[in-house]
Amino acid sequence: MAGAFKEYEDLLSPKQLGEIKEKTEGMNEAKVNKVLKKVYEQYSNSKVEAGESVGIVSAESIGEPGTQMTLNTFHFAGVAEMNVTVGLPRIIEILDGRKEIGTPMMEIFLKKPYSKGEDIKKLALNIKETLLQDLMNSVSVDIAEGKVDIAIDNEKMQEIGMRTDSVISAVEKGMKGISVKKTEEGISVKLKSKDEKLINEVYKLKEKLKSVYIRGIKSIKQVLPVKRGEEYIIITAGSNLIDVLSMEEVDQTRTVTNDIFEIQAVLGIEAARQALIKEVFKVIEDQGLNVDIRHIMLAADTMCFSGKVKGITRYGIVSEKSSVLARASFETPVKHIIEAGLVGEEDKLNSVVENVMLNQPIPVGTGLPGLIVKVKK
Amino acid sequence: MSEVYLNGKFIGEVEEPIVFVENFKSERRKGKIESNANIRYDDKLKIVEIEAGKGRATRPLIVVKDGMPLLTDKILEQLKKGELTWSDLINQGIIEYLDSAEEENAYVSFSEKDLKTDNTHLEISPYTMFGICTSLVPFCQHSPTPRVNMGSKNQKQGLGFYAANYLVRMDMDTSLLHYPQTPVVKTWMHEVYEDDKHPAGQNIVVAIMSYEGYNMEDAIILNKGSIERGFGRSSYYRPSIAEELRYSGGLIDEICIPDKEVKGYKSEKDYRLLEEDGIVYPEAAVNEEDVIIGKTSPPRFLSSFDEYNLAAAARRESSVAIEHGEKGVIDIVLITENEEGNKLVQVRIRDEKIPEIGDKFTSRHGQKGVVGLIVPQADMPFSASGMTPDLIFSPHGIPSRMTISHLIELIGAKVGSLNGRYIDGTTFHSEQEDHLRKELLTMGFRESGVETMYNGQTGEQYTARIYIGNMYYLKLKQMVSNKLHARARGPIQLLTRQPTEGRGKEGGLRLGEMEKDTFVAHGASLLLKERFDSDKTVIPVCEKCGLIAIYDTHKEKAYCPICGDSDISDIEISYAFKLILDEFKSLCVYPSLKLKNKY
Structure with a gap:
């Protein structure tokens, strides 16, 4: 056997x-x-045959349904309205390998006892980044004393389970050159240094105070607990994979972000490749289109094979083509030609574009096989 | 206190803005202020805006006072008798024009029966919301808006009697329909713009059925008998212009039969239609490439007197010829002078266009289609009374497009034709569909509009009853004979050695970037090479420096101008690549070709 x-x-x-x-x-x-x-x-x-032009076939297979995609953004009804980049703009964003994506999002899965959803709201609020302005009721500036009085919203404080003391320590930690006192309504922040330009400084202080980090996970702008199947998960606007993964309650094996570069940094290139495939496929599926996943895999492979995620742009993948003529035929031809001229680059005419330009048989399909026997001159 | 602005400029303040605005309006209605001035009180900004400038869209409305329109039945009577005119109504303040700003302060009632006491204005009629072209679509309240839009756009392309002085006009690219008719189903707009003086279509019998599959995908079937009786016949006119231009040095073009010495002389056959003055004679039948105005121009570069070249530089041939793929008859020849005093010759060519497969026709409901088959009358389906349709329209064009107006017009025109009267299809005011159907019934037809029909080829009765009636059809200006084009070999461009572009220049049909990709995707490598070798060339290359060498035809030997005596090999590449190599050189980039034997 x-x-x-x-x-x-x-x-x-x-x-x-x-x-x-x-x-x-x-x-x-x-x-x-x-x-x-x-x-x-x-x-x-079922294997692809030698000489099959998989690149063009993939490009056509993704490109043709792409023309039918809508440019609509998708609305998310929840605690607060969220607009999510989907459709063609999202595909372009992914394939261009943009570092700053339109709407970074996370789906946080939780470990067993937490995923039942008992304290889900509290947990979600713990994850959400809280700035001082989220807790403010009102701000008043005392120019004479050089201080800023902040009234704190007690309801909100209760909601997230925080005390004024911890707010004070967070503010002290977050800013330098100030002293913080507790008042009846909230806190009072005073500048330590006495300057002539005090008035300006106080106003600057007031603006700075608004964005002082109090607690939660940085760059998680919104949280939305959702029930998915039997368990509760948290969807967030804003993404911070490494900090979320280091939380005790979070299921590290399933929690995902849609920021490919973050995945690359935290989990490595293989994970990034998988995320690329998943994200592109998700968009295509959402639009009700049907593209074989292997076409997307090919695109993801080309973007990742160098070990770093590179976009399909003239700065990314295309700049790495070995052929000068192929690069020049894509975008900014003069730049490539002059640079090639400076270093004396050689074009071996090994790929499709160059041979189309020269009107030679392209090394694909029937043009690929050649004679092994050497013919004497 | 409110600020007052006139045409956006501050001019002063008023104590009581609302009273001021009301006074302004009543003065305007009395005729003391220009009727095109509009006023508006903005109660958010507390300002009064008066606009009297140009470029505002304004529209007329009936003024309402205490819930009663000022336009009374008595006035309407007077209007009918012609005692009053439109401008009288405006001068008397019965009707006024509002712009979009003043409309903000107005409370307009849509119809007279909806009038309330606080209404300030009354809509003249619901159909004032449509423009001229859209108003021409009959029963258009029954069709989806996009279709109505298409219907009104299609009518702009319809051939008709576009101008009564067409005989002396030199319009570019126009057509004239031979037997135009005014539609049986009319709208109010047809009366207003006097459609019967310049109609643009014909009333024909239409059957909605399929015919051997030749009217799939929006195609239509035409009855050959109808065409022979004049349906859809038109004349196509195109003028050609030649001018005796003056050049520096007192040189001038000359309109004449070119001499044989002239550079670029075509052939005697091409000039055969020219008369002594170098222009064709009227009613000459011309074909493609025939010269209609013979012309020669002075040589392009006036070289200084060349002692070796005794013969004076030859003049250039610059005649006007019929474009590739065109034909016709010379309609008129016009010889004049232009503003600069140069001799100007215009020749108008006329060509009779009889409907053929590929010509485009449309009803007035955005249901355009191309002729798919022309059937001899004997083979057309016929009704019990022996009637054959002029046109067969496919039923598949109806459900997805939902052009109900198309179907109603068919019944309406059927009633109109049988009873000898015009049918009113004005939007929202049209004759009732059920009335039309009842009238049809009284004339001995089925009220559903269907009839029993028989197969024209076999004589068998069709199982289905066929929806048949009259419709107004337009021939659109897109005709195949002006577009048909193919090429195998032909002229090439000077610079790139690639085929020329466009039908007029007998151009090639471009296989573009994406089409190229499909060849690559199939791996059809050598087919792709063959398709793209329209500009292939063989050039000698110096193996030492890798640059293009020279072939000396006298010595029958290739040599490199840089290296002198070196190995030269011929390579076969596209001329476009040779060009880009030259461009690289102009960028100071040295494109050295390293040759290698392929085998």
């Missing part, structure tokens, strides 16, 4: 072999052999 599988060890993937093993349980060896042979035959047939 094992002998039959051994023969195919190098030909089929372990996953396939495992599955066959499971399903052929109890068959005799001849039958198993037959199954293996058939599977290998089908597997070989």
